Amino acid sequence: MEFFERFAIPHPSPLIYASMVAIGLTMIAIVVGITYFKKWGYLWREWLTTVDHKRIGMMYIISALLMLFRGGADAVMMRLQTAVPDNTFLDAQHYNEVFTTHGVVMIIFMAMAFIIGMMNFVVPLQIGARDVAFPRLNAISFWLYFAGAMLFNISFVIGGSPDAGWTNYFPLAGTEFSETVGVNYYMWALQISGIGTLMTGINFIVTILKMRAPGMTLMKMPMFTWSALITNVIIVFAFPVLTIALLMGTLDRQFGTHFFASTNGGMDMLWANLFWVWGHPEVYILILPAFGIYSEVISTFSQRNLYGYKSMVGSMVLISFMSFLVWVHHFFTMGHGPLVNGIFSITTMAIAVPTGIKIFNWLLTMWKGKIRFTVPMLYSVGFIPLFTIGGVTGVMLAIASADYQYHNTMFLVAHFHNVIIPGVVFAMLAGLTYWWPKMFGFMLNERIGKWGFWFLTVGFCLAFFPMYITGLDGQARRMYTYSEETGFGPLNMLSFFGAGLMAIAFILIVYNVYYSFRYAPRNVGQDPWNARSLEWATPNPVPHYNFSVTPVVNSSEAFWDSKKNGHQLFKDKIDKIHMPNNSGLPIIIAGLFFVFGFSFVFGIWVGVIAAAIGIFGCMAYRTFEKDHGHYIPVEEIQETEMKLEVRNNENR
């Protein structure tokens, strides 16, 4: 029985049991549903084994929305717990687990998945490619991410969640102070999905550098592709640090090493340094693609070319360099003296300059434009003032002496939510709405979308602006409760109210998908927004080979030129197209990684060894597998194109 005891939850509560039951029922419902509708074959052939970048992108985005729900539920629980003084809705341990998982889920499994999903769907289309450079590697990346996400999410029903914060500082995260398997889950879930992310980074760098359409020089790439390129370069430089830090953490926790211990020559702050050497570039990994999306959206709906294209690119390159030079600002209070703090304070503030350039370029893109207030544009317009506020509070935090007062307080919490929500989340919702017709062939309802936007924006302001004030009043972050004398009560109640509005916004966004799926007209044509970049030159829905003929490009707005300036995009005749074959190997290998990770978390070495053998077996199999892809014959392409043309013509 002892073997099974380790799987028990260390701090059970009715909430956890309820979610256990809910998870069980949902899984049974899904399995029964798929079996009943006889969809297993379809699911396997079309989705689980797919190497199509568009479908992988959609799977990323769907997973990201699920994780947004999970992380959002955590957030609402936290706001509810702190809404009134001395609340007893959650106890300290449970609260600690909730804010830890909230952070990890939102950053690693929601935001990362969302941006990688967007890049997957959009980048090959924007550069006129038929898929990414390594389609099967791409599938492995997704399934590794998915395995990591699932591993992380089962922690709270099997064995207990991590409870040392998403930053997971040692020695608190060491076995001395965190005895449950929770932090092991953290190590392995991040490790597995991190490996997937690293592969994505390599994949997209190669794709963007090698697979652009003829004529598309680097300085003629659409801005989103530029942002994706730079993001992936940062990924390739930053993620290995995380990989090693997690490995060292695992060795400390499970094999008795002392890298991060405070005894025997270990250094507790080494973890903090390694974590933020990855963690700060990670912030820019999240925000740069968002900047790319805003550039596309603002340009499209101002009906103008992007102002200052070169300075946009230059500022992103600059940001990517500087993102590696600022990590110490996450612990100015460590006590390394005013010289070190002064240097990192200056580098941190310097990042505001390239970011400022971008803000002004967006403003100047609207100048003399013809602005249409669609849902994607609303998010972009909302982003500018809110992100500016988040940015300037970032500059305030960068002043080292003042940071001694902001550090670890709600002021900091307000700041980073103020950049991540209007920065990343707004961008993802803008991008999702913008490219939705390309993904699914119909538009999302504008009216419901606008309601969603307003609830989200007002909710955001109410939820996070009060935190600036409570932070300055001395409310430390991560406190599960506070006494009435502190006077934090009313503003925290306001925050909870704001969180409620944001939850309603999420419901509206999901409802919009359902509503539009049922009622939206399907005759939207290939270019419903009057857009500018190459992805809109494909028919709707995009055939799996993307472009029947490789387009020829002469500017960063090739599609706009073809509409307005008589540029001829497609010059060649249709030829047979070489496409990669689907493969079941990625999902199998990811499944083995899941078993590997789960066994490692609990130290079940038989499982670890068996899964490792399986993983290497899959790799060996792949090495000797002869898979040269397949050709789509000309007739089939012509037939598909004809059908799409008829459909698109009918629609006009």
Added chain:
Amino acid sequence: MKLKLAFIAFAMLLTTILAGCEPLLVLDPKGPQAETTANVIWLSILTMAIIVIVVITLLVIMLYKYRASKQSEDYEPPHIEGNPFVETIIVAVPVIIVLFLSIVSVKSTYEVESIPEGYDNQEPLVIYASSSNWKWHFSYPEQDIETVNYVFLPTNRPVEFRLYSYGPITSFWIPQLAGQKYAMADMVTKINIVAETPGDYGGRNANFSGEGFAENTFTATALTNDEFNKWVEEIHSTADQLTEEQFNKLLKPGHLGQMTFTGTHLEFAPAPEGEHGGHHHGETQEEGQSNHEDHSSHSNHEDHSSH
């Protein structure tokens, strides 16, 4: 509309800070360190407010002037590549602001890290503040007394807190007197404080340290010099001697009320500084907080505390 709302929200934020009926702790300093940071915070808020107002104004103008509903059907926006003059301005202005704030930042950081001006001729009172899950232990080597979860300070005398931790990283924070500094197990960090007004100030550990973190608080009381000396004498005549056994009991995870002892734990459990520091890189001999072997052979090891 949306902008108006954002603007109103921001204005509300500002006015609440500006005119809040009860001053926020960080902006209600009672000593020179906290006053310096409060001034820096005010300065940065005002500078940043200008930027926010400029951006929002520009945005409102763009949205108002160039919205589609205001323009004719056949208006075709021009193609504008960019303009070196405009781009120089949008680089130069932020650079100037950043330069200005960099100077403020470096100068004020040096200021709050050292003994405040006007007090540097006095010998600072040294108090060791060590955290354990989830308490604060204050040791006065000079006065030979130790307190738990409360600390008395003489006013108008520089106090040097030497911080370390029996466990996770904690952050020592008395918002009205000075900003935070980490306390770690393997080194000692220092923080300089002067209290100018007598009174009770809340202090806490601000860095998450596990289950009892929320209640990991203490009170800092500033007394006049005479009162402080009287208090020390009183303790010597009333409080029990702190023994090693008792101290080890105090270290056990949990919460304690306020406690007072004569003697300090430093005698049998020295702070991790000098030869007792935790960074004997690569050496294997036993270490730890209870270690009071003679490590004089390592006395040349560098001190990792801040200066």
